[in-house]
Amino acid sequence: MFDWTDEQKMLRDAVRQFIEKELVPIHEELEHGDTPPYDLLRKLFATFGMDAMARDGFKKRIEAEKAAAEAKARGEEPPAKKEREGGMDPSFTMIPIIELCRYSPGIVTAMGVSMGLTAAAISSRGTIAQKERWVPELLTMEKVGAWAITEPNSGSDAFGSMKSTARRDGDEYVLNGSKTFITNGPYADTIVFICKLDEGNPPAERKILSFVLDRGMPGLEQSKPLRKMGMHSSPTGELFLSDVRVGRDRLIGETEDVPSGGREGAKDTFSMERSGVAAMALGIISQCLELSVEYAKNRVQFGQPIGEFQLIQEKLAKMEVHRLNVQNLVFRYIEMGQAGVGLTLAEASAMKLYSARAAMEVALEAVQLFGGNGYMSEFKVEQLCRDAKVLQIYAGTDEIQITHIAKDLLRR
Amino acid sequence: MNIVVCVKQIPDPAEPGALDPNTKTLKRDGKLILDESDSYGVEMALQLADAAGGGEVTLVSMAPNSETSGLRTALAMGAAKSVLVSDPALSGTDALGTAKILAAAIKRVEGADLILTATESSDGYTGTVPEQIAELLGLPSITFAKSIAIDGGTVKVQRQTEAGYDECEAPLPAVVSVTAGVVEPRYPSFKGIMAAKSKPVDEVDCAALGIDPGSVGWAGGGQEIVTVEAAPAREAGEVVEDDGTGFEKIVAFLDNLKVI
Numbered sequence: 001m002f003d004w005t006d007e008q009k010m011l012r013d014a015v016r017q018f019i020e021k022e023l024v025p026i027h028e029e030l031e032h033g034d035t036p037p038y039d040l041l042r043k044l045f046a047t048f049g050m051d052a053m054a055r056d057g058f059k060k061r062i063e064a065e066k067a068a069a070e071a072k073a074r075g076e077e078p079p080a081k082k083e084r085e086g087g088m089d090p091s092f093t094m095i096p097i098i099e100l101c102r103y104s105p106g107i108v109t110a111m112g113v114s115m116g117l118t119a120a121a122i123s124s125r126g127t128i129a130q131k132e133r134w135v136p137e138l139l140t141m142e143k144v145g146a147w148a149i150t151e152p153n154s155g156s157d158a159f160g161s162m163k164s165t166a167r168r169d170g171d172e173y174v175l176n177g178s179k180t181f182i183t184n185g186p187y188a189d190t191i192v193f194i195c196k197l198d199e200g201n202p203p204a205e206r207k208i209l210s211f212v213l214d215r216g217m218p219g220l221e222q223s224k225p226l227r228k229m230g231m232h233s234s235p236t237g238e239l240f241l242s243d244v245r246v247g248r249d250r251l252i253g254e255t256e257d258v259p260s261g262g263r264e265g266a267k268d269t270f271s272m273e274r275s276g277v278a279a280m281a282l283g284i285i286s287q288c289l290e291l292s293v294e295y296a297k298n299r300v301q302f303g304q305p306i307g308e309f310q311l312i313q314e315k316l317a318k319m320e321v322h323r324l325n326v327q328n329l330v331f332r333y334i335e336m337g338q339a340g341v342g343l344t345l346a347e348a349s350a351m352k353l354y355s356a357r358a359a360m361e362v363a364l365e366a367v368q369l370f371g372g373n374g375y376m377s378e379f380k381v382e383q384l385c386r387d388a389k390v391l392q393i394y395a396g397t398d399e400i401q402i403t404h405i406a407k408d409l410l411r412r
Numbered sequence: 413m414n415i416v417v418c419v420k421q422i423p424d425p426a427e428p429g430a431l432d433p434n435t436k437t438l439k440r441d442g443k444l445i446l447d448e449s450d451s452y453g454v455e456m457a458l459q460l461a462d463a464a465g466g467g468e469v470t471l472v473s474m475a476p477n478s479e480t481s482g483l484r485t486a487l488a489m490g491a492a493k494s495v496l497v498s499d500p501a502l503s504g505t506d507a508l509g510t511a512k513i514l515a516a517a518i519k520r521v522e523g524a525d526l527i528l529t530a531t532e533s534s535d536g537y538t539g540t541v542p543e544q545i546a547e548l549l550g551l552p553s554i555t556f557a558k559s560i561a562i563d564g565g566t567v568k569v570q571r572q573t574e575a576g577y578d579e580c581e582a583p584l585p586a587v588v589s590v591t592a593g594v595v596e597p598r599y600p601s602f603k604g605i606m607a608a609k610s611k612p613v614d615e616v617d618c619a620a621l622g623i624d625p626g627s628v629g630w631a632g633g634g635q636e637i638v639t640v641e642a643a644p645a646r647e648a649g650e651v652v653e654d655d656g657t658g659f660e661k662i663v664a665f666l667d668n669l670k671v672i
Binding site: 007014089 | 602606
């Protein structure tokens with residue numbers, strides 16, 4: 001794959017038109033006015049039938065799971081999994097991400113955390129009843145999801161330093177703790193809360209459990225949006241849990257003995273998240289490059305367009321190298337998805353590491369190329385520059401990606 | 413309710429267009445897109461079929477080089493199938509020739525209750541093809557529809573006029589041209605985009621339509637493009653210094669134009 005197909009271009013153009021009509025007029029409110037992105041996302045989903053597709057896809061998966069569970073209960077072999085019937089092309093997810101990130105990467109963050117991380121956490125480990133209860137409305141964005149792992153003192157060392165706890169109390173659990181930097185935290189309807197089971201044993205030996213919470217449960221407090229450097233179209237907040245009582249029906253998997261103690265589930269989620277960051281980076285890079293080329297052609301200094309100066313040309317050339325490399329990573333991911341081949345942890349981490357650094361470098365160079373105008377929000381590159389920085393921090397910092405790449409290579 | 417929509421595939425207006433120096437017509441050898449003015453007819457047809465509780469929307473188009481890119485967009489919006497007329501002999505076809513081809517192509521679609529068109533294409537602007545099609549098919553025609561309703565065997569149309577609209581009706585089948593901007597064309601859904609590539613496109617040439625190639629194209633054209641001139645540059649406007657009586661000069665200027 002070296003270019004988008006006609007079909008993918010049709011999709012891209014349609015999404016682009018939607019963005020120009022629906023997002024661009026409220027861009028200022030989204031980025032500087034605390035307007036949450038959820039209504040826009042719901043409109044995007046409804047317009048392109050993504051909600052109906054998500055519901056249909058979920059229904060098929062859950063019916064297959066039920067059939068398998070019933071067969072197992074009868075002591076029979078579960079029915080063979082159906083071959084994917086021309087399943088969802090990964091480009092149908094990647095293209096909207098790329099296009100939205102040309103304007104508001106924060107919107108993609110809000111969307112990804114809700115229908116990606118939160119729904120995936122329940123889908124991968126939950127019981128059939130739990131999936132039916134929470135997943136469909138997360139996949140359609142009717143409900144906003146949050147995935148709460150980070151704490152004030154646990155970031156990259158998420159499990160080691162985790163303080164949030166679940167204590168057994170009869171048939172119930174009592175949850176306590178505080179979470180921070182939680183995307184969608186202020187508005188979330190459905191929250192996956194990750195904590196340690198406190199059985200009086202040392203913290204390092206405690207099991208990791210995940211619970212599903214609903215907005216408004218007694219003892220659950222959701223903060224207002226936090227002020228941050230970028231990604232203003234993605235509301236980020238804190239969660240405070242004070243003796244929140246939950247039944248076993250809210251414990252993901254309804255068992256304390258999740259295979260691999262829950263850690264693997266969270267790591268699967270990390271891996272899925274990383275490939276999406278590359279698509280986000282491609283959107284930021286493409287937009288910065290296009291704006292920069294246009295500016296270099298039209299901005300006249302010393303009697304000539306600044307694009308005539310070799311120092312400016314070098315910036316454009318570096319941006320194009322990054323754009324090609326990130327695009328190739330995205331194309332590779334799409335082709336692998338079409339072939340049903342997954343990324344290794346090293347590949348997903350390498351893809352994220354390179355793409356995030358490239359987006360940051362390109363956006364910074366774009367600001368520099370625009371000079372004083374680049375520092376002004378009117379010219380858009382400063383926002384993309386602020387937004388790009390978090391790609392090197394969330395979904396695993398650059399430093400964590402490096403260790404994951406190396407560990408994955410060394411353990412083979 | 414089976415509806416035929418005539419759609420044109422045109423060079424992308426966002427790209428710089430070019431004239432063929434020999435034929436003095438627009439070059440159409442690249443990728444073509446759905447003429448935006450036709451997207452309103454497609455949307456109107458989809459809404460009418462939906463309101464009728466079923467039926468198919470079929471596209472009819474004429475384009476060089478078997479081009480289907482624009483058709484795929486309309487198929488992704490929800491049209492069921494398409495007839496495409498593509499034949500090298502069609503190069504240079506004028507408005508009447510186009511109407512002959514489209515009328516013949518429409519006849520291939522069985523059971524069409526209604527034929528919709530745009531009022532004019534965005535690259536030709538003759539605005540005569542819809543009525544020519546109606547005449548060739550022997551069907552009633554209503555132009556400039558701003559809304560269309562089906563009532564049994566009758567089509568009821570609000571026909572846009574400069575002052576407002578006329579209420580017109582005609583027995584079905586009929587040819588109705590749809591004014592641009594009267595409905596909001598839907599975006600193709602993701603599912604629609606995926607389905608579009610497998611929807612049938614019945615590609616035919618002049619022979620299949622029973623049309624003598626000599627009666628269309630340059631050979632059958634009743635027109636000749638003698639020369640193409642650049643549009644004259646706009647003349648500089650009159651600059652009036654405002655000495656306190658500027659408003660009087662504005663009033664006099666507008667009065668002279670008879671706009672006040």
